[in-house]
Amino acid sequence: MAAGTASARPQPSGAAVPLGQGYMGVGYVQDSKDFKPDTRTLQLDAQGVLGPNLSAYPAGIDVSHYQGSINWSSVKAAGIEFAWIKATEGTTYKDPTFNTNYLNAYNAGVIRGAYHFARPDVSDGASQANYFASSGGAWSRDNLTLPGVLDIEGSCYGLSQASMRSWISAFYTTYKNRTGRDIVIYTSPSWWNSCTGSWNGMAALTPLWVAHWTTASSPSLPGGFGAWTVWQYTDAGAVGGVSGAVDRDRFNGSHDRLLALANNTP
Numbered sequence: 001m002a003a004g005t006a007s008a009r010p011q012p013s014g015a016a017v018p019l020g021q022g023y024m025g026v027g028y029v030q031d032s033k034d035f036k037p038d039t040r041t042l043q044l045d046a047q048g049v050l051g052p053n054l055s056a057y058p059a060g061i062d063v064s065h066y067q068g069s070i071n072w073s074s075v076k077a078a079g080i081e082f083a084w085i086k087a088t089e090g091t092t093y094k095d096p097t098f099n100t101n102y103l104n105a106y107n108a109g110v111i112r113g114a115y116h117f118a119r120p121d122v123s124d125g126a127s128q129a130n131y132f133a134s135s136g137g138a139w140s141r142d143n144l145t146l147p148g149v150l151d152i153e154g155s156c157y158g159l160s161q162a163s164m165r166s167w168i169s170a171f172y173t174t175y176k177n178r179t180g181r182d183i184v185i186y187t188s189p190s191w192w193n194s195c196t197g198s199w200n201g202m203a204a205l206t207p208l209w210v211a212h213w214t215t216a217s218s219p220s221l222p223g224g225f226g227a228w229t230v231w232q233y234t235d236a237g238a239v240g241g242v243s244g245a246v247d248r249d250r251f252n253g254s255h256d257r258l259l260a261l262a263n264n265t266p
Contacts, residue, residue, distance in 0.1 A: 022117035023064040027154030060249040065097040072108035074241030087114035087136030113146030121157040125170030133178040147181040156195040198223025
């Protein structure tokens with residue numbers, strides 16, 4: 001199967017994906033079985049939870065090696081303002097396209113950050129946060145670097161809800177100690193509710209990136225969270241510069257607020 005097509009990406013079986021094959025949304029197909037159908041229509045130019053014009057809010061994508069070679073100048077020209085790029089998984093795997101994507105996105109003027117695919121089954125949260133921070137997840141105030149993302153989804157990896165909360169807390173604390181930034185958490189409502197027990201312990205600490213593939217005008221939220229910062233609303237987007245399907249995202253705010261998130265300013 002060709003890189004960059006939706007069919008090139010492995011689908012979840014309910015168990016942990018093989019090391020190195022994780023990406024944002026790999027667990028969503030399994031998670032979404034618990035979602036109630038939502039037939040509302042996405043109103044990009046109507047009054048909604050984001051304000052009078054959703055299309056005015058910054059558009060983004062998230063990518064990994066499954067997208068193949070990316071022309072970041074074309075991505076920028078297509079109106080994409082931000083991107084998160086897979087950097088690491090566990091404590092041994094680094095995405096083979098990360099360095100190229102991270103540099104080329106920067107050179108094209110796309111505000112970008114790195115993400116870590118969590119593997120609580122292979123090592124503790126602190127070890128994975130250290131690996132991430134040392135392997136692409138660092139941060140600098142330069143108008144073009146977003147804080148790192150903890151991508152946590154799929155199975156509960158054999159952990160109890162209490163143990164999963166501890167794992168996430170250790171990752172968060174270690175990453176913040178290393179970078180000075182709060183980690184962004186990417187997850188789905190189904191995963192968070194099932195694997196953490198709708199925990200509210202991170203809501204005041206971390207921006208939420210919610211996965212909810214829908215045509216509705218707003219996403220469902222995981223239990224314990226009252227607001228979202230980024231919304232991944234489809235895995236079947238089309239963007240100039242990317243071959244085949246790509247995840248599409250919206251930032252909940254203006255371009256200035258996106259810059260504030262990047263630069264850690266009020």
